[in-house]
Every structure is written in structure tokens, then in C-alpha cells.
Amino acid sequence: MNHFPEAWGRPRNDVYGAYDASHLQSSMPNQHTQSPIVTGTSVVALKFNGGVVIAADNLASYGSLARFTDIERLKQVGTHTVVGAGGDISDMQYLHEKLLDPLIIKEEYQNDGHHLRASHIYRYLSRVLYQRRCKFNPLWNTLLVAGWDEGKSFLASADLLGTTFAAPALATGFGAHLAVPLLRRVCPDEAAVENITREQAIAAVEECMKVLFYRDARSLNKYSLAIITGEGVESVGEGAAKEKVTIEWKKDVELQNQSWKFAEGIRGYGAQVV
Amino acid sequence: MPSSTSIGTGYDLSNSVFSPDGRNFQVEYATKAVENGGTAIGIRCKDGVVLAVEKLIGSKLLVPGSNKRIASVDNHIGIACSGLVPDARHFTSRARSEASNWRKLYRSPIPISSMADAMGGYAQAYTLYSSVRPFGVTAIIGGMDEAGGPGLWMVEPSGVGWGYFGAATGRGRQAAKAELEKLPLPNITVEEAVKQAARIIYFAHDDNSKDKDFELEMTWVRLEKGSAEELEEGGATKGWGKHEEVPKELVAEAERLAKESMEGGGDEEMEE
Numbered sequence: 001m002n003h004f005p006e007a008w009g010r011p012r013n014d015v016y017g018a019y020d021a022s023h024l025q026s027s028m029p030n031q032h033t034q035s036p037i038v039t040g041t042s043v044v045a046l047k048f049n050g051g052v053v054i055a056a057d058n059l060a061s062y063g064s065l066a067r068f069t070d071i072e073r074l075k076q077v078g079t080h081t082v083v084g085a086g087g088d089i090s091d092m093q094y095l096h097e098k099l100l101d102p103l104i105i106k107e108e109y110q111n112d113g114h115h116l117r118a119s120h121i122y123r124y125l126s127r128v129l130y131q132r133r134c135k136f137n138p139l140w141n142t143l144l145v146a147g148w149d150e151g152k153s154f155l156a157s158a159d160l161l162g163t164t165f166a167a168p169a170l171a172t173g174f175g176a177h178l179a180v181p182l183l184r185r186v187c188p189d190e191a192a193v194e195n196i197t198r199e200q201a202i203a204a205v206e207e208c209m210k211v212l213f214y215r216d217a218r219s220l221n222k223y224s225l226a227i228i229t230g231e232g233v234e235s236v237g238e239g240a241a242k243e244k245v246t247i248e249w250k251k252d253v254e255l256q257n258q259s260w261k262f263a264e265g266i267r268g269y270g271a272q273v274v
Numbered sequence: 275m276p277s278s279t280s281i282g283t284g285y286d287l288s289n290s291v292f293s294p295d296g297r298n299f300q301v302e303y304a305t306k307a308v309e310n311g312g313t314a315i316g317i318r319c320k321d322g323v324v325l326a327v328e329k330l331i332g333s334k335l336l337v338p339g340s341n342k343r344i345a346s347v348d349n350h351i352g353i354a355c356s357g358l359v360p361d362a363r364h365f366t367s368r369a370r371s372e373a374s375n376w377r378k379l380y381r382s383p384i385p386i387s388s389m390a391d392a393m394g395g396y397a398q399a400y401t402l403y404s405s406v407r408p409f410g411v412t413a414i415i416g417g418m419d420e421a422g423g424p425g426l427w428m429v430e431p432s433g434v435g436w437g438y439f440g441a442a443t444g445r446g447r448q449a450a451k452a453e454l455e456k457l458p459l460p461n462i463t464v465e466e467a468v469k470q471a472a473r474i475i476y477f478a479h480d481d482n483s484k485d486k487d488f489e490l491e492m493t494w495v496r497l498e499k500g501s502a503e504e505l506e507e508g509g510a511t512k513g514w515g516k517h518e519e520v521p522k523e524l525v526a527e528a529e530r531l532a533k534e535s536m537e538g539g540g541d542e543e544m545e546e
Contacts, residue, residue, distance in 0.1 A: 105349060108349070109370065111345075111518075
């Protein structure tokens with residue numbers, strides 16, 4: 001995955017040469033939703049013993065312009081799940097407002113004590129993304145779905161091509177390059193999850209947000225963090241063990257203890273003139 | 275109701291036909307159908323709304339808790355119905371489309387008064403044509419919105435819909451109304467109203483259909499804990515509430531108190 005959302009899902013120019021756009025000529029009007037306009041950058045998430053933590057900054061960029069600085073890219077969906085989105089912001093809003101919100105409302109009609117869990121939301125989203133890419137009109141997002149499912153924490157990613165992937169430490173966009181290696185130091189595999197405490201996981205994700213702000217030119221020093229914790233398995237009926245899912249939010253978190261000393265050594269930055 | 279002199283005059287055979295003294299008999303017959311249904315009540319509180327239904331059980335073979343009479347129509351609205359169950363199903367399904375269309379058009383949840391308006395209009399349209407019959411349903415619409423806070427409306431087969439502090443319909447409505455009038459509405463909390471609603475349903479049941487089995491079905495609309503405390507400022511709490519079943523433990527406790535008060539001699543007030 002490239003850290004420029006514009007390049008997601010395209011053959012790489014440096015490998016395949018520039019794409020011959022004459023193949024795409026048609027009598028149809030230009031479709032501007034075929035490339036992202038207002039974009040969000042990384043989403044970072046990590047599992048720990050008893051839950052998941054997920055974070056994304058509050059920036060929506062218009063190209064390289066930091067256009068909107070109060071955008072929430074993490075959203076709770078139903079009772080068990082938080083969905084974080086990178087890529088096109090309007091496509092993210094479409095997913096939530098036109099698809100997920102009505103889906104959750106319809107699901108509550110039944111009133112039978114069952115709720116859509118994280119894996120259900122994830123499967124639904126990945127099928128929508130794949131269907132849209134098959135129509136050659138993808139929703140230009142990479143999504144992380146974090147939540148609680150069948151007595152376990154849940155974390156998985158789905159992208160604009162319908163690619164699905166699950167791991168105990170995940171990040172999208174620039175974070176896929178920069179944050180994942182940092183998170184894997186804490187959590188190399190699924191087995192490591194049970195030895196990670198909630199505090200360690202939050203600290204690791206906060207560290208990633210800081211590193212991303214240092215290095216990703218499309219990022220912001222203000223972000224949101226959600227911590228999903230759970231106990232038990234969903235079951236309905238007399239004497240059934242209770243499932244309890246808690247989603248704790250930290251919004252408008254400012255990056256702490258920044259140090260820009262390293263920037264002095266960067267060519268083109270500060271006093272250095274070379 | 276049509277008196278014995280008006281029956282057989284021909285003015286009750288088709289919908290939308292007035293009798294010479296200005297009545298629509300089909301609508302009155304529909305109202306009669308509702309009067310045989312299980313009692314349904316709604317209570318408007320300062321911090322939300324409580325809906326309760328006496329669900330009469332026709333057979334011991336039915337699964338307990340099945341065939342619900344209170345429907346969720348949107349996150350923040352519930353509808354309790356009395357009367358013909360299939361009519362009620364269609365009525366609530368229409369309410370669900372009204373709610374989702376409103377969201378599509380205005381990108382916000384539908385206010386309770388607008389829902390009552392829309393459903394009143396829908397019911398009224400079924401009094402106008404000979405090809406249809408009126409709904410054999412009286413619906414109690416309860417919810418919470420940002421502008422008005424808690425809202426409680428009752429729509430009748432004629433299409434008329436009024437806002438209430440306490441609403442009752444179905445076979446035990448007289449007894450239920452008398453009990454509702456004794457409450458200091460709307461200045462009670464949802465927790466208090468849950469106990470009162472259970473007591474009133476038990477009381478109305480005892481009064482009207484003692485020989486039949488019934489299940490108490492109860493839902494509420496209120497803000498999620500925490501946000502209610504932030505919003506409270508003297509008057510009614512405002513905000514988009516959440517419609518959901520009253521937790522089982524609370525219903526069990528309210529039923530226990532209700533049964534106790536029945537043994538204690540029918541219509542006396544329940545203690546705090």
C-alpha cells in the first residue's frame with residue numbers, strides 16, 4: 001500500500017510504466033469519485049489482553065492542504081465495534097450515514113437481545129468494498145474494524161479492493177509502513193497478545209501516533225483514541241452468562257512530549273542550507 | 275357506538291359513508307375492535323417515556339416473550355399497539371419507513387410530533403375509501419427528541435392523534451386512565467414510571483380480563499446514562515433518547531411490587 005491514497009489500487013508506475021489512459025476513454029462524463037479528494041491518513045490499532053485500542057488523527061486533507069482539523073475518523077457502529085477509516089472522507093461518511101446507520105437501526109427492530117458484533121460489521125463492510133471495486137467504482141478507503149466478538153477481541157482490515165486481512169497489530173496508510181514495525185516489537189504475533197496489558201497497548205499506539213506526526217506530512221497532532229474491552233460471550237435466555245462490552249473514548253488528545261531535535265539534521269529543514 | 279336503531283340502516287356497510295346524523299360507523303367499529311385488545315399504556319416522564327402492554331396469551335404453547343406488541347421504529351421511538359395484531363404490524367412497518375425516509379431527507383432523526391403527524395395522516399387515509407377499512411389499532415407513540423424532549427402521542431383508528439402525559443387504550447383503558455390521572459405527570463422519573471406502569475397493567479388486567487393469561491411487556495425511551503445528567507436543567511431532559519426493553523431485573527422487581535399491591539387491596543397507591 002502506498003501512503004498516497006491517490007495511488008492505492010493502481011499498478012505502480014515504477015514497475016509497470018505509466019498507465020495508458022487512452023484505454024479508459026469513453027463517452028461518459030468524468031467521474032470524480034474515481035479518485036479520492038478529501039483524505040484522512042493512518043489508522044493505528046493494537047490488541048491487548050481483554051480488548052483492542054484504536055486511534056486516528058482528526059485531520060482531513062485536501063491534497064497536501066490541511067483542510068479540516070476536527071474530523072472524527074473513528075466511529076462506533078452498534079454496541080461491539082469501532083470502525084476507523086483512512087482514505088476518502090466522503091466515502092467514509094457514505095459508509096456510515098447511508099449504509100451502517102440504517103443497518104444498525106434495522107437490526108434493532110428485532111429487539112431480541114442479539115446485536116451485530118465486530119466480525120459481522122467487518123464481513124459486511126468487506127463485501128461492500130469488494131462489490132464496489134467489481135463495479136469499477138470503489139469506495140476509496142482502508143478500514144480497520146476493532147471490537148469484541150465471541151469472547152475475544154477482534155481486529156481486521158479491509159481496503160478499497162476488498163482485500164481482507166487480520167492481525168493483532170494493524171495500521172493503514174502511512175502507518176502501514178511506519179507504525180506496524182513499531183507495533184510488532186510489542187506484539188509480534190497473536191500469542192503475544194495475552195501478555196500485553198491495556199496500558200502497554202495504549203502507550204504503544206500513542207507512541208505510533210507521535211512517530212507518524214513527525215514523519216507523515218498529512219498528519220495532525222490531535223487525535224482520537226477508542227479502547228474496546230469485553231468480558232464473556234453473547235448468549236440470550238434464562239441464566240445465560242452476561243456479555244459486557246465497554247467502549248471508552250478519548251477525543252481531541254494532543255500529542256505530548258514532542259521533541260523536534262532530530263529535525264535539525266534533516267536536509268532542507270531549519271537552518272541547514274544545502 | 276351505533277345504537278340498535280342505526281344498525282341495519284345501511285350506513286355502516288361501506289367505509290367513507292356518513293350516516294345522516296354525521297357519523298362514520300366503520301371507524302366506530304374499528305374503535306370497538308381496539309376495545310377488545312390487551313391494555314396498552316404510555317407514561318411521559320421528565321427524563322423519558324415508558325410504554326407497557328398487557329399481552330394476552332392465547333395458548334400455553336406460545337414461546338414466552340415472543341410476538342412482541344411494542345415495536346422499535348427508530349433508535350429513539352417505540353410504538354405500543356392495542357387491537358388487531360396484523361394491522362399493528364403493518365402500522366409499525368409504515369412508521370419505520372416514515373422514520374427512515376425522514377433520515378434520508380433531513381439527515382436527522384424524526385421528531386416525535388412529526389411521527390405522530392405522519393401516522394395520524396396515514397390512519398386517516400384509511401377512513402376515506404370504500405376499498406379499504408380503517409386500522410383496528412390504537413397506537414401509542416413514545417420517544418425523545420432534541421427539541422421537545424420526551425414525547426407521547428396516541429393515534430386512533432379515525433386518524434386523530436393527541437399528545438399526552440399519560441395515555442391508555444385497549445380493554446382496561448378506563449381503569450388505567452383513572453390510575454394515570456392520580457400520578458403527578460410528567461414530573462416523575464422513568465424508574466418510578468416503570469413501577470407505576472407495571473402496577474397499572476396488573477390493575478387493569480385484574481379489572482377486565484382476570485381469567486386470561488398475560489405477559490407484561492415494557493420498554494422505555496431515555497438518554498443513555500451519563501448524558502442524562504449532563505443535560506438535566508430543571509425542566510424536561512432533552513436529546514435523542516434510546517428506545518429499548520426495560521432490563522429484566524427492573525421488570526421483575528416492578529412485577530413483584532405490582533403483585534404485592536394487588537394483594538394489598540386493588541386500587542390503593544403504591545408506596546415509594
